[in-house]
Every structure is written in C-alpha cells, then in structure tokens.
Amino acid sequence: MNRNCFDEITQFVESQYRYIKIWNRTADPNQKCRTVCTFNPPTSQEQRWVLDYLAPWLDPKHPKPAHSGELRYYVLGEEVDSADPAEVVNGKVRLLESLKKSSKSKANAEEG
Structure with missing residues (x-):
C-alpha cells in the first residue's frame, strides 16, 4: 500500500496538503x-x-x-459520484469506466 501520513495536518497550509496528496498514486x-x-x-x-x-x-x-466511515472520491477538488478511476481531460472530470465503455462501443461499431 502506498500511504501518505500527516500528523497534525493543521500545521500545513491547504495547498501543501493538496500538492503532496495528488502525488500519492501508482501505476x-x-x-x-x-x-x-x-x-x-x-x-x-x-x-x-x-x-x-x-x-x-x-x-x-x-x-x-x-455517514461515518463513508468514502468519497474527488478529482481536483470536484466530488466524483463513483469509486471508478477518473481523469481530467480539457478541465473536465471523466470516469475511466465510462471511457472504457465508449471505447468498446466505438470498437464494436468499427467491427460491425
């Protein structure tokens, strides 16, 4: 597991926290x-x-x-109503699951 841990987060300004947090990712x-x-x-x-x-x-x-313990997902500060991975394209958040579906539909249309 890749984990960033902050003890006493109030000692950081919000921009510092967000900057460090966005780099917490993996391939x-x-x-x-x-x-x-x-x-x-x-x-x-x-x-x-x-x-x-x-x-x-x-x-x-x-x-x-x-609710207590509820997970929420955000991309660039915008809440995403899904646990699916998302990306930002031209300043808009797109769920990768919907990208997979549209790519699959496009591939099926090209085959048919």
Whole structure:
C-alpha cells in the first residue's frame, strides 16, 4: 500500500496538503493509495481549512453530509459520484469506466 501520513495536518497550509496528496498514486492497478491525517481542533483562522475540507463528515448541516466511515472520491477538488478511476481531460472530470465503455462501443461499431 502506498500511504501518505500527516500528523497534525493543521500545521500545513491547504495547498501543501493538496500538492503532496495528488502525488500519492501508482501505476500498479492492484496497489491501493491512501492519505491519512490526524489533527487537533484548529486554533487559528489559517487552520480552519481542515474543518471546511472535512465538512461532509463533521458538519451535520452540510448540504451533502457523509455517514461515518463513508468514502468519497474527488478529482481536483470536484466530488466524483463513483469509486471508478477518473481523469481530467480539457478541465473536465471523466470516469475511466465510462471511457472504457465508449471505447468498446466505438470498437464494436468499427467491427460491425
């Protein structure tokens, strides 16, 4: 497993955390990548990004609250409603599963 671990994530600014996190990936489809963070409640305005970032799990008034233990997937800060891998093409998020289906349809059309 490929893992980035942060102790006291509030000691990082959000851009540092996101930059390190996006490099947590692998070319091996069987290898899982995880980012784990711990923190104490923020003590300054600069640290509040952690609460905003985790709002689906922490804020019961969030527009789309998460259940305890629920996994969510994001690409470039945009939530993806799927656990399928995704990529960004021309600034838009596309699920790789849908790309496989459209490629398969195109191949079938060319054969037929």
